[in-house]
Amino acid sequence: MIEIITSIINDDKRVIGQNDIPQAQLSDGLKLKYGHANVLVYPITTQEVAQIAQYANKNGINITTRGAGTNLVGSTIPDKGIIIDLSLMNKIIELDKDTFTITVQPGVLLQDLQQFVEQHDLFYPPDPGAKNSTIGGNISTNAGGMRAVKYGVTRDYVQALEVVMADGRVLNIGSKNVKDNTGLALKQLFIGSEGTLGIITQCTLKLIAKPKVFETLIVGFNSIEQAIASITTILHTLTPTALEFVERKVAEWGERFSGFQFPLPDSHAYLIIMLDGADQQMIAQQRQQLLANLGDRDYFIAATEQQAQQIWSVRGSLVRAVEAVTEQDPIDTVVPINRIADFINYTKQLELDTGVRMLAFGHAGDGNIHLCILRDGRDEHQWQQALALIHHAIYQKCHELGGLPSAEHGIGTAKVQYFNAAIPEANRQLMRLIKQQFDPNNILNNQVYVTQK
Numbered sequence: 001m002i003e004i005i006t007s008i009i010n011d012d013k014r015v016i017g018q019n020d021i022p023q024a025q026l027s028d029g030l031k032l033k034y035g036h037a038n039v040l041v042y043p044i045t046t047q048e049v050a051q052i053a054q055y056a057n058k059n060g061i062n063i064t065t066r067g068a069g070t071n072l073v074g075s076t077i078p079d080k081g082i083i084i085d086l087s088l089m090n091k092i093i094e095l096d097k098d099t100f101t102i103t104v105q106p107g108v109l110l111q112d113l114q115q116f117v118e119q120h121d122l123f124y125p126p127d128p129g130a131k132n133s134t135i136g137g138n139i140s141t142n143a144g145g146m147r148a149v150k151y152g153v154t155r156d157y158v159q160a161l162e163v164v165m166a167d168g169r170v171l172n173i174g175s176k177n178v179k180d181n182t183g184l185a186l187k188q189l190f191i192g193s194e195g196t197l198g199i200i201t202q203c204t205l206k207l208i209a210k211p212k213v214f215e216t217l218i219v220g221f222n223s224i225e226q227a228i229a230s231i232t233t234i235l236h237t238l239t240p241t242a243l244e245f246v247e248r249k250v251a252e253w254g255e256r257f258s259g260f261q262f263p264l265p266d267s268h269a270y271l272i273i274m275l276d277g278a279d280q281q282m283i284a285q286q287r288q289q290l291l292a293n294l295g296d297r298d299y300f301i302a303a304t305e306q307q308a309q310q311i312w313s314v315r316g317s318l319v320r321a322v323e324a325v326t327e328q329d330p331i332d333t334v335v336p337i338n339r340i341a342d343f344i345n346y347t348k349q350l351e352l353d354t355g356v357r358m359l360a361f362g363h364a365g366d367g368n369i370h371l372c373i374l375r376d377g378r379d380e381h382q383w384q385q386a387l388a389l390i391h392h393a394i395y396q397k398c399h400e401l402g403g404l405p406s407a408e409h410g411i412g413t414a415k416v417q418y419f420n421a422a423i424p425e426a427n428r429q430l431m432r433l434i435k436q437q438f439d440p441n442n443i444l445n446n447q448v449y450v451t452q453k
Contacts, residue, residue: 054168073412106136149365220267
């Protein structure tokens with residue numbers, strides 16, 4: 001296998017044998033579970049990817065595709081075979097200001113793309129938490145982020161894809177056209193498919209004009225119930241750029257880690273709101289209308305960009321704050337926005353019943369809840385026993401509330417049983433049939449959910 005792949009790549013520095021594969025390449029972003037692979041390869045052209053896929057398909061060899069490896073549900077953990085790491089395919093191919101599009105290779109980092117387009121007064125709205133994630137990975141998981149409430153998720157900004165199929169054929173799907181109602185929407189199948197249908201080697205993304213002004217404010221509440229009840233009022237008033245909820249006890253974790261004091265320390269829960277617009281007058285009008293509709297609430301308006309950055313730093317550092325103290329298991333779920341408080345209160349009761357600490361926070365505008373389950377001092381047996389109990393309870397409650405087991409992290413290998421419980425068998429059978437049409441020999445990320453019964 002090494003000899004054949006090296007003949008394709010023609011650069012032995014980009015072909016790594018199984019004994020020399022770095023451990024990090026055998027895992028995902030959590031680095032808790034590890035797989036096995038026979039070879040790790042770093043292609044730099046679509047042709048190289050296509051030839052490797054063709055070879056693997058003919059010989060029934062598994063392929064696991066990865067980028068920056070920030071995935072949190074096991075989608076990048078290999079099951080033997082070949083790891084195709086696309087991180088060296090990281091070129092910005094074309095910025096087309098006339099069509100408001102940018103064409104890039106899949107290994108371009110999100111933070112680099114955002115910085116590049118903003119230098120040209122353009123804006124790429126999808127903003128998942130891992131800014132060091134790759135665009136190809138964002139597309140493969142349909143990554144979301146805090147700005148989804150106003151601007152949508154990655155799916156809403158993908159206009160065209162170049163994809164290598166399992167048998168090595170190269171598909172070009174979509175275009176720079178704003179409207180495309182020509183045939184079946186094949187492009188949409190690849191977005192969010194977690195590498196199970198094909199390997200993305202190039203993508204054309206939609207851009208918008210960069211907003212001129214941003215403002216951050218915080219509204220304080222006496223309880224999480226009051227905060228969540230205000231979401232509907234806010235969304236009927238305007239569409240904020242971001243709308244996050246966090247309780248006081250959770251914000252304290254971010255304060256300790258970031259070193260910044262969160263405003264309104266006497267409040268028990270908060271909504272963090274970002275607004276954007278063409279000028280400060282427009283922002284001020286939006287804010288005044290919002291606060292008038294919310295009634296007599298304590299609020300804080302960031303007076304400077306530095307203050308705004310500090311506020312978002314506290315919110316953005318919550319996971320790292322937990323991981324600085326103890327191992328944690330991240331849960332990503334979504335419920336209808338009017339059931340967020342029900343879900344949060346259920347986790348509090350579950351925390352009391354199990355003695356396992358949990359921190360819940362997330363995107364109030366779209367019902368996406370992030371839950372950190374803290375290991376603390378538990379040994380491996382106690383930890384796995386606790387996780388099994390809590391996972392079952394959490395996902396069952398999510399289902400009862402009309403929610404789903406993933407909002408933006410994906411299903412991967414970690415959530416297969418909860419995916420199966422939430423999605424009707426008829427739907428899953430259709431997904432398996434689609435997988436069979438695209439990848440009949442089941443070599444692409446074959447351990448991921450879509451092939452599981």
